[in-house]
Amino acid sequence: MDISEKIFKKLKELQKEEGSLPPYLELYRKLLLVQIDAKGNAPATKASLTKAEIENTLTNGIPLLKWDAIPVDWNSFQKLAQAAAKTIGEHSGNTEKSPEKVKLEIPSLQQMAKAWYEGSPLTTWANDLGIDEVLLSAVIDCAMKPLLTAQAKNLLKSFPQDMWRRGYCPVCGGKPDFAYLDREKGARWLLCSRCDAEWLFQRLECPYCRTSNQKDLAYYTDDKGMYRLYICKQCHTYLKTIDLRNAESEVLLPLERVLTADLDRQGQEKGYKGA
Ligand SMILES: [Zn+2]
Numbered sequence: 001m002d003i004s005e006k007i008f009k010k011l012k013e014l015q016k017e018e019g020s021l022p023p024y025l026e027l028y029r030k031l032l033l034v035q036i037d038a039k040g041n042a043p044a045t046k047a048s049l050t051k052a053e054i055e056n057t058l059t060n061g062i063p064l065l066k067w068d069a070i071p072v073d074w075n076s077f078q079k080l081a082q083a084a085a086k087t088i089g090e091h092s093g094n095t096e097k098s099p100e101k102v103k104l105e106i107p108s109l110q111q112m113a114k115a116w117y118e119g120s121p122l123t124t125w126a127n128d129l130g131i132d133e134v135l136l137s138a139v140i141d142c143a144m145k146p147l148l149t150a151q152a153k154n155l156l157k158s159f160p161q162d163m164w165r166r167g168y169c170p171v172c173g174g175k176p177d178f179a180y181l182d183r184e185k186g187a188r189w190l191l192c193s194r195c196d197a198e199w200l201f202q203r204l205e206c207p208y209c210r211t212s213n214q215k216d217l218a219y220y221t222d223d224k225g226m227y228r229l230y231i232c233k234q235c236h237t238y239l240k241t242i243d244l245r246n247a248e249s250e251v252l253l254p255l256e257r258v259l260t261a262d263l264d265r266q267g268q269e270k271g272y273k274g275a
């Protein structure tokens with residue numbers, strides 16, 4: 001069972017226990033299903049790099065996965081994006097700028113996906129299509145996710161963890177939006193918001209602004225010592241973290257990111273923003 005199937009199973013159990021899932025989890029579950037359904041169509045080719053290429057790229061602070069090296073079957077991508085738009089649109093209930101009925105054509109999807117990957121805003125396309133930019137970005141994110149996680153999984157197999165201590169993802173260049181302290185030593189690992197890659201990072205440094213000024217860094221913890229909310233007073237950002245040394249059962253990190261919505265609320269209430 002791969003991780004998305006495990007997460008799907010876990011959500012089913014939660015739903016049984018609770019009777020129903022809160023709306024944000026229900027949306028997550030539906031999008032996951034859309035991605036699982038599309039999996040059969042994902043291109044099997046993987047970007048491959050030699051050891052020397054990997055080392056050279058990382059030394060220069062460049063993420064491993066170039067846009068052109070991502071194999072995309074655009075017909076499948078379009079189907080997945082269209083299904084994601086419908087699901088997100090239905091969920092948002094925002095009738096005027098909802099992506100529910102938008103028609104996403106391949107040429108514009110190609111441009112949008114590239115722009116999104118390179119961190120550019122999707123404002124122009126959102127305006128042209130008449131839909132909300134945040135929702136459009138969520139659509140592209142959903143359609144890219146299976147492609148990126150597959151590539152990350154492959155590239156991380158031979159990844160020299162000691163060569164990368166940066167605040168952005170070594171695979172796709174995305175920002176981390178979750179972290180964990182490992183069971184062995186309590187070392188801190190960051191989780192990429194886009195491709196779910198994990199990489200080691202200093203515990204006493206902010207990954208967003210790189211300050212290591214201890215006066216600006218702090219964390220809050222819950223009663224069980226299971227979760228931490230790291231905050232940085234320099235760039236006013238928070239980072240949700242799970243301490244695996246205190247976790248009893250198997251932890252599914254991409255799901256934890258969603259289940260910890262309460263930590264997001266706490267962070268925002270304290271005046272900090274997420275990645
Ligand atoms: Zn990434």
Ligand SMILES: [Zn+2]
Pocket residue numbers: 206207208209210211232233234235236237
């Ligand atoms: Zn910071």
